Structure formats: C-alpha cells, structure tokens
Amino acid sequence: MTGFADFIGGFGDIMTVKVTTTVNGKPVSGDVEPNTLLVEFVRENLGLTGTHVGCDTSQCGACTVHFDGKPVKSCTILAVQAEGHQVVTIEGIGQPGNLHPMQAAFQENHGLQCGFCTPGMIMAGIGIVERNKGTNLSEETIRAELEGNICRCTGYHNIVKSIAAAARGN
Amino acid sequence: MYNFTYHRAGSVDAAAAKLAESGDAKLLAGGMTLLPTMKQRLAQPSDLIDLNEIDGLKGITVSGGTVTIGAMTRHADVAASAEVQQAIPALAKLAGLIGDPAVRNRGTIGGSIANNDPAADYPAAVVGLGATVVTNKREIAGDDFFTGMFETALDEGEIVTAVRFPAPQKAAYFKFPNPASRYAVVGVMVAKTASGVRVAVTGAAPCVFRQSDMERALSGNFSADALSGITQDADGLNEDIHASAEYRANLVVVGAKRAVAEMA
Ligand SMILES: Cc1cc2nc3c(=O)[nH]c(=O)nc-3n(C[C@H](O)[C@H](O)[C@H](O)COP(=O)(O)OP(=O)(O)OC[C@H]3O[C@@H](n4cnc5c(N)ncnc54)[C@H](O)[C@@H]3O)c2cc1C
Ligand code: FES
Ligand code: FES
Numbered sequence: 001m002t003g004f005a006d007f008i009g010g011f012g013d014i015m016t017v018k019v020t021t022t023v024n025g026k027p028v029s030g031d032v033e034p035n036t037l038l039v040e041f042v043r044e045n046l047g048l049t050g051t052h053v054g055c056d057t058s059q060c061g062a063c064t065v066h067f068d069g070k071p072v073k074s075c076t077i078l079a080v081q082a083e084g085h086q087v088v089t090i091e092g093i094g095q096p097g098n099l100h101p102m103q104a105a106f107q108e109n110h111g112l113q114c115g116f117c118t119p120g121m122i123m124a125g126i127g128i129v130e131r132n133k134g135t136n137l138s139e140e141t142i143r144a145e146l147e148g149n150i151c152r153c154t155g156y157h158n159i160v161k162s163i164a165a166a167a168r169g170n
Numbered sequence: 171m172y173n174f175t176y177h178r179a180g181s182v183d184a185a186a187a188k189l190a191e192s193g194d195a196k197l198l199a200g201g202m203t204l205l206p207t208m209k210q211r212l213a214q215p216s217d218l219i220d221l222n223e224i225d226g227l228k229g230i231t232v233s234g235g236t237v238t239i240g241a242m243t244r245h246a247d248v249a250a251s252a253e254v255q256q257a258i259p260a261l262a263k264l265a266g267l268i269g270d271p272a273v274r275n276r277g278t279i280g281g282s283i284a285n286n287d288p289a290a291d292y293p294a295a296v297v298g299l300g301a302t303v304v305t306n307k308r309e310i311a312g313d314d315f316f317t318g319m320f321e322t323a324l325d326e327g328e329i330v331t332a333v334r335f336p337a338p339q340k341a342a343y344f345k346f347p348n349p350a351s352r353y354a355v356v357g358v359m360v361a362k363t364a365s366g367v368r369v370a371v372t373g374a375a376p377c378v379f380r381q382s383d384m385e386r387a388l389s390g391n392f393s394a395d396a397l398s399g400i401t402q403d404a405d406g407l408n409e410d411i412h413a414s415a416e417y418r419a420n421l422v423v424v425g426a427k428r429a430v431a432e433m434a
Binding site: 015017033034035056057058061064067070071072073076077078080081083084124127128131145147148149 | 171205208269
C-alpha cells in the first residue's frame with residue numbers, strides 16, 4: 001500500500017504534458033496534467049461548455065463527444081489520449097441558424113426539457129443513425145442504443161421521436 | 171484521480187519494457203474500468219502505459235475456422251464484424267450486449283479479460299468456446315486463464331496480445347443483464363465443439379466456471395429437454411442487492427436451456 005505521504009512525494013514529480021489535437025476541425029493544443037480528462041480539457045481549456053458532466057462515472061452520457069467519428073464518454077478518456085485524434089463536440093456539428101439535422105429534430109420534436117442531457121443525447125443520436133444506416137431504424141433499436149444516456153426529465157419519449165425523425169430525414 | 175506519469179507505447183515490446191522498469195505501472199486499454207477505478211481512488215498507479223496507439227494489437231482475422239482478435243480490438247468492432255458474425259455469431263452477439271454503445275466504442279477484449287470482473291461477458295466466451303489467450307510471453311488455455319475474482323493467470327508485467335477462438339459447430343449466449351449497469355447478473359455460453367460440449371457461466375459466481383453436469387447431459391442429447399433434471403447448486407454463488415444466490419442458480423439453468431433452444 002502506498003500512503004498519503006508517498007502520494008504527495010509522487011505528485012511533485014508529475015510534469016504537465018503537451019497535447020495537440022483537432023477539436024471541431026481546428027488544431028488545438030494545451031499543457032495538461034496527465035490525469036486531466038478529455039471533458040475537462042474541452043470545457044476548461046477550450047471553453048467549450050456544451051459538453052456536460054452529469055455523473056463523472058461513465059454512466060449518464062451527458063459528456064458524449066465524437067472521437068474519430070465515434071461517440072465516447074469524454075469523462076472516461078484522458079485529454080492526452082486525444083493526441084493526434086479528431087474530437088467533435090456539440091459546438092462542432094451545427095450553429096444557430098445552421099443546425100445539424102439531429103439538433104433540428106430535437107427542436108422540432110421537443111426532445112428536451114431542462115436540456116442538461118441534450119448535448120450527449122444528440123451526439124449519441126448521431127451515432128445511432130450512423131451505425132444503422134441503410135436499415136429501417138426501429139424505435140426498439142433507438143431505445144436499446146440509448147442505453148448509455150440518461151435523461152431525468154423527458155421520459156425519453158420525445159428523444160426517441162427526435163432521433164427517429166432525424167433518421168428519416170425530417 | 172491521483173496523478174501519474176503517462177507513457178504512450180509504440181509497440182508491445184516498448185510497453186513491456188516500461189512496465190518492467192516503472193514501479194507501480196498499469197496498462198491502459200479502453201480505460202472503461204481502469205479510469206473509473208482510479209477516479210474512486212481504488213487504484214493508484216505510478217505510471218499509465220497507453221496501448222491505444224499500437225496498431226498491431228487491433229483487428230480481427232479469420233482463417234481455417236479460427237477467429238483471432240487483437241487485444242486492443244473494441245467491443246463495437248467485434249459486434250459489427252461481418253467475419254465474426256459469420257464464423258461465431260454468438261461471439262458477435264455477446265460483444266454487442268456489453269454495456270452501451272459508447273462503452274463498446276472504447277472497451278477492449280484484452281482489458282476485459284485481464285480485468286476478469288465476475289460479471290463480465292467475455293470470460294464466458296473465452297471459456298465456453300475453448301479459446302486460447304495469447305500474451306507477449308506464451309499461450310494460455312482459456313480454461314486456465316481465469317483463476318478467481320479479478321484474478322487471472324497473467325504474470326506481473328505480462329501483456330495480452332490476442333485471443334484465438336476456434337469456431338464451434340454451434341454456440342449461443344444467454345445474458346440476463348443488470349438493468350442499470352448492463353453487466354451480467356448471469357451469462358451462459360453453450361457451445362457444441364469438435365472436442366465436446368462446453369457450458370460456461372459468468373456473473374453467477376466469483377469467477378467464470380464450467381457447468382459439468384450440463385455438459386455431460388448435453389453430450390448425450392443436445393436439447394433443452396436434456397437439462398430438465400439438472401439443478402445448479404446455489405452454494406458459493408454471488409449474492410447481492412440485485413439477485414440472491416438461489417435466484418442466480420435458477421437463472422443458470424433457465425439461461426442454459428434458452429441458449430440450447432436458440433440453437434435448435
Ligand atoms: C457503463 C459501463 C458498462 C459496462 N458494461 C459491461 C457489460 O455489460 N459487460 C462487460 O463484460 N463489461 C462491461 N463493462 C466493462 C467494459 O467491458 C470494459 O471495457 C472492460 O471491463 C475493461 O476493458 P478496457 O479495455 O476498458 O480496459 P481498461 O479499463 O483500460 O483496463 C482494465 C484492466 O486490464 C489491464 N489491461 C488492459 N489491457 C491489457 C492487456 N492487453 N494485457 C494485460 N492487461 C491489460 C489494465 O491494466 C487494467 O488493470 C462496462 C463498463 C462501463 C463503464
Ligand atoms: S459524465 Fe461522462 S458518462 Fe456521465
Ligand atoms: S432534458 Fe433534463 S435531463 Fe434530459
């Protein structure tokens with residue numbers, strides 16, 4: 001067992017690491033401690049606060065971003081691991097006036113209430129549509145694939161409707 | 171999370187060398203278990219050696235009835251692989267039942283079996299299909315790999331590089347997931363292979379195990395009926411807020427029957 005004193009001792013030796021990555025299509029870099037999470041880097045270093053932290057235990061999906069095009073939980077990946085990879089956050093998929101079809105579908109179908117889970121739901125929803133391209137995306141599949149995203153307000157019904165609408169392209 | 175020194179390994183040899191020289195280092199695969207454990211301060215490695223940039227550890231090859239999966243292959247890639255779906259559909263299905271899509275996009279087979287969570291799915295596939303675990307030092311039979319709760323036959327500093335699955339004649343996986351975590355309350359892999367019938371149970375006990383009564387019964391008569399008289403002893407099975415030992419014991423039998431029925 002390592003005690004608290006060793007931890008303090010060890011801590012002094014930890015150096016910051018430079019991370020160079022691409023976020024929302026733009027090259028970015030920063031100095032981070034090795035234990036900095038990707039979500040902390042995105043929110044605190046880059047000021048992109050659309051990505052939320054709900055649980056910090058890999059359960060809720062509020063922190064979902066796309067890592068090389070695939071949805072991942074940014075609270076469970078280190079910022080240094082983004083070195084050389086492509087990260088896309090909710091800010092990168094569309095802007096007011098030029099929404100991504102998934103964002104537009106959530107707006108159209110009232111897919112949110114408080115909005116806390118919404119960035120993660122939208123990033124996960126895009127993943128669901130991508131993975132099931134060319135199939136007739138069923139409600140059952142959408143519900144099963146939303147397993148990792150928790151909403152405490154809506155009861156999911158309109159979220160499922162929004163993703164189905166985006167998949168149909170309306 | 172306590173801090174640590176981060177190393178990005180470029181090869182298995184480099185990772186092994188780092189592991190040998192660093193005091194209390196740990197390998198970082200998908201991070202889906204290790205990072206939450208570190209956040210809870212249940213693990214405090216001095217160094218993390220990241221395997222994610224070693225391309226040689228990723229990928230699936232199928233040849234001559236053997237499916238070889240690199241240790242750093244993500245659950246999502248196994249689930250979506252047309253080759254795995256064709257050669258061992260039960261294995262693709264099992265991978266697709268792990269956690270949720272974001273977990274499957276990061277979590278790896280090597281990390282899962284090295285961790286040997288009593289409720290993890292892959293141990294049922296490794297034992298139930300009679301797989302071989304390949305490391306940087308040797309090959310370990312699936313039957314000998316899982317030695318106890320969170321314990322494996324891996325030596326200090328040993329790295330899983332791949333898992334080799336011989337394609338069975340047929341196989342099916344039954345999973346009763348915990349509705350919140352998705353981990354297996356009970357999972358049962360039943361396989362009819364060239365070397366006999368195998369039944370591997372995960373989730374029910376502290377470590378994956380083979381159900382030999384069921385294997386014997388199914389060897390004579392490969393049908394759900396053959397399992398009618400068989401019971402699973404609840405003694406020593408896991409007991410928690412999710413399920414009692416007796417409930418798990420019953421699920422083992424129900425799960426095995428359903429898996430066999432699925433193959434009929
Ligand atoms: C929300 C959630 C739900 C989940 N649900 C399920 C589920 O339903 N079923 C299931 O089976 N699992 C589940 N998991 C666990 C998931 O499958 C993890 O991927 C797995 O347990 C660990 O794999 P990893 O690649 O993330 O490994 P890591 O967390 O990176 O590593 C785990 C351990 O293995 C060691 N290790 C990693 N790679 C190697 C290697 N190549 N050689 C030697 N040692 C190595 C590490 O040092 C560490 O000690 C879930 C996880 C989460 C967060
Ligand atoms: S904050 Fe990452 S999963 Fe909840
Ligand atoms: S809208 Fe409030 S948590 Fe989902």
